[in-house]
Amino acid sequence: NAGVTQTPKFQVLKTGQSMTLQCAQDMNHEYMSWYRQDPGMGLRLIHYSVGAGITDQGEVPNGYNVSRSTTEDFPLRLLSAAPSQTSVYFCASSRTGATEAFFGQGTRLTVV
């Protein structure tokens, strides 16, 4: 019963590097989202998806790309890492927009 799995758990990048944060869920949920959480703050929505092949921007999409080729996977790509992207990233999934979201354990990203 894995739920939502994020990899890696920790990552250090140099400014300008690119990388992909992986997110997979095994609950057959249609809705998936990526959030970032900075110290002492709530979650800010980066991108979200309401089904395979459908993605949309959230509050803070700049510098990030997503795709949703399958129901299970929703990877987040950092195109050219910047120190401002140092944060904790959470992936979440839900059956619908009106049901509880299940979160992955987070990826702690540091950009130096």
Added chain:
Amino acid sequence: GQNIDQPTEMTATEGAIVQINCTYQTSGFNGLFWYQQHAGEAPTFLSYNVLDGLEEKGRFSSFLSRSKGYSYLLLKELQMKDSASYLCAVRDGTNAGKSTFGDGTTLTVKP
């Protein structure tokens, strides 16, 4: 857009009752979530309100007034393990997959 306000910090005593408020101003509304987040962990779901009134779930209750743009989370019989951040999130009225979170309220329960 959405604007969500919660107190930054609250302190309460073990065994007591605490109420955490959340006010919102939104361009559209389709429900309000409460999540609990322990330090260094992922958020976990507590409640969802879409209609006015009180939803009770064990020691936790959540209230919504859509006309006032107001919700609260009520925690009874506080335990030390309730020390955590409590996040209020408003579901967008037009984009079904979109929820906006407040900055959270950090609750400290003291013996």
